[in-house]
Amino acid sequence: MNFPLIMLVLLVITGSIALLDxxxxxxxxxxxxxxxxxxxxPKSFFPVILVVFCLRSFLVEPFKIPSGSMIPTLLVGDFILVNKYTYGIRLPVINLKVMDINEPQRGEVMVFRYPENPSMDYIKRIIGVPGDTVTYRDKHLVINGTPxxxxxxxxYTYVESGLNYVYSRRFxxxxxxxxxxxLVNPEAPDIQLAGVRPFPFDENCSYNGGxxxxxxxxxxxxTMGDNRDSSSDSRYWGFVPERNIVGKAFMIWWNFSDLKRIGLSIE
Structure with a gap:
């Protein structure tokens, strides 16, 4: 469901009726x-819709974490807030950047539109920025030659779907x-080669079993997930184009299963 588009349509309809009246x-x-x-x-709803539309489009937007790819930083069921302006002001719906503010930095947690299906939002950690050479071998990252x-x-232990207990090492x-x-599972390979698909600029990458x-x-x-051996990320489907960026995740605002997580900042 394209919520920004729905909000824009409602805004236009209610605003038009208010002006007509x-x-x-x-x-x-x-x-x-x-x-x-x-x-x-429509006249009474118009100001409410206008405020919500502006907040979600230009300031802060809520998201829910649907998978365990960012464990232990983010858990399934976390509701998070995403800063929509820190990476630049973008037009709603078409996501076109019209003003630069800050560039995404290594280590930040970013929400973006999934390159293979832009109707889906993904959340991962930024590992490499333009020009970086990223190497992942023996469960360790090397950026531009520096480990x-x-x-x-x-x-760390957690329960996956199907009530499977997963044991990992935490770093x-x-x-x-x-x-x-x-999280790192020492029994899993560094890369599941069968899961790597063709993607734009894949000639910039070299893969092997190690x-x-x-x-x-x-x-x-x-980008990569913090749950390194249970994450679909840039290792498998490629790079995140700048035009797909939604914003920077910065806070957990709710979790029905663990109220202690409310208010935690996202490192």
Missing amino acids: RFVLQRRRAAEAQGPWWVEY VKMEPNGE NESLGDHSYKV GFTCTVPAGNYF
Whole structure:
């Protein structure tokens, strides 16, 4: 469901009726007479829809986490807030950037439109920015020839769909100005080669059973999930074009299963 488009249509309809009543219909009825319901209802909803549309389009938009690809940073069922303006002001619906503000940085958690199906929103961590060479081998990241700092932080257990218990090793990883936790399953391969599909600029990447190396093309970003061995990300479907960016995730505002997560910032 294209919610921004629905909001835009409602905004146009209610706004048009409000203007029609203001400049035409009011003049045709008595001064104290009430307008018909099909005029009064849209008029009352118009300011509410306008405020919600502007907030969601240019300031903050809520999202719900549907999968475990960002565990342990984000859990299934987390409701998060996304800053819509930090990466630039974009026109709603068509997502065209009209003003630059900040560029996405390594280590930030970003929401974007899935390149293979732009009607879907994905959330991943930015690993590589334009021009970076990203290598992932033996469960370790190397950016532009420099290994990313990674320190053990115990074990982590969670339940996958189907009530399967998953045991992983947890690490503290530092990238750019951000420190966060990632999960690694030592029994899983670095890359599931069968899952790699053709994608734009795939000639910038080389894969083998031990991992991969990719050079990020201009105007694109390389992303990965924090749950490294249970994430569909840039390793498999390619780079995220700048035009697909939605915003930067910054806070968990609700979780029905764990109220202690409310208000947590997203590292």
